[in-house]
Amino acid sequence: MTDPASPAASDTDDLTDRLRKAGFRITRPRQIILSIIASQAGHPDARDIFQEAVKQDARISLATVYRTMKLLEDEGVIQRHAFEGGPARFEAAEGDHHDHLIDIETGAVVEFTSERIEALQEEIADRLGYEIVHHRLELYGRRKNT
Amino acid sequence: MTDPASPAASDTDDLTDRLRKAGFRITRPRQIILSIIASQAGHPDARDIFQEAVKQDARISLATVYRTMKLLEDEGVIQRHAFEGGPARFEAAEGDHHDHLIDIETGAVVEFTSERIEALQEEIADRLGYEIVHHRLELYGRRKNT
DNA sequence: ATGATATTGAGAACTGTTTGCAATAAGGTC
DNA sequence: GACCTTATTGCAAACAGTTCTCAATATCAT
Ligand SMILES: [Mn+2]
Ligand SMILES: [Mn+2]
Ligand SMILES: [Zn+2]
Ligand SMILES: [Zn+2]
Numbered sequence: 001m002t003d004p005a006s007p008a009a010s011d012t013d014d015l016t017d018r019l020r021k022a023g024f025r026i027t028r029p030r031q032i033i034l035s036i037i038a039s040q041a042g043h044p045d046a047r048d049i050f051q052e053a054v055k056q057d058a059r060i061s062l063a064t065v066y067r068t069m070k071l072l073e074d075e076g077v078i079q080r081h082a083f084e085g086g087p088a089r090f091e092a093a094e095g096d097h098h099d100h101l102i103d104i105e106t107g108a109v110v111e112f113t114s115e116r117i118e119a120l121q122e123e124i125a126d127r128l129g130y131e132i133v134h135h136r137l138e139l140y141g142r143r144k145n146t
Numbered sequence: 147m148t149d150p151a152s153p154a155a156s157d158t159d160d161l162t163d164r165l166r167k168a169g170f171r172i173t174r175p176r177q178i179i180l181s182i183i184a185s186q187a188g189h190p191d192a193r194d195i196f197q198e199a200v201k202q203d204a205r206i207s208l209a210t211v212y213r214t215m216k217l218l219e220d221e222g223v224i225q226r227h228a229f230e231g232g233p234a235r236f237e238a239a240e241g242d243h244h245d246h247l248i249d250i251e252t253g254a255v256v257e258f259t260s261e262r263i264e265a266l267q268e269e270i271a272d273r274l275g276y277e278i279v280h281h282r283l284e285l286y287g288r289r290k291n292t
Numbered sequence: 293a294t295g296a297t298a299t300t301g302a303g304a305a306c307t308g309t310t311t312g313c314a315a316t317a318a319g320g321t322c
Numbered sequence: 323g324a325c326c327t328t329a330t331t332g333c334a335a336a337c338a339g340t341t342c343t344c345a346a347t348a349t350c351a352t
Contacts, residue, residue, distance in 0.1 A: 141276035
């Protein structure tokens, strides 16, 4: 038992194992960042994660957050989004694929899925002679005055 | 007759009228940039436009290109795209709405439309209680080996 | 415990874009 | 056309987000 106060212990352990097996060293910054993305909901940006991390270890640097996000993205642990305007935002890549609707007034991010849209995308790419590697569907809107 | 060598004269004239009526001064940089976006096909970035512009007037600055693109975007003359990674890219906003497929190997941009996808987007936003202001659908893929 | 080296923190560098400011020029008025 | 007001420009500095350089440090296999 290393840290009785750490949250989301099992998720984090899964991820550390995954990284260890991939030949990466399990450093303190990486453990902290992993625990943050495992527990944290939403779509935090690098600065959000950095600020959380600093609470647990004041000497962590923003550069390390960026480096770790890159690593985790390459490992398929997280996904990176580039919503309009702002900095890149991240989320754990556990669940199924989904797309996003962004409230242009509040910045809130709503997730949704549509098998039909996904299928249509494939169909279109296919017709154009392409194979989709990844895609990006973002709806920007405002809440209806019901 | 002001400049017998200028290309895409009528399109450009339409646009200058539009700007003039909106109360903007028709400056040399603006005329040049307008003629470039009116003639140029594709999805050039600010640097592309700048390089073209410099050929016609060596003293034009990149800052003015950015300022003009902002103005033209606000006026609805052009559309701005933020494809993955690179700088913002622009295109004349004459035609109908369309979305993009980007060849991740060559960077080529293929345009497509899908009324069905557009309709589904509306449906989804509606169901979530939102009204779509704009959206972004980008497919990133590679050419099929057929 | 030791050693090889992957990783870190700090800050410089970088890319794309915006901004402050003095100089310039567009276009309305005479 | 000359004159005036002020929008627009060029330049450079500032900015935001991200990546990189490099010496110091920490991980982990032995
Ligand atoms: Mn999400
Ligand atoms: Mn297009
Ligand atoms: Zn999708
Ligand atoms: Zn569309």
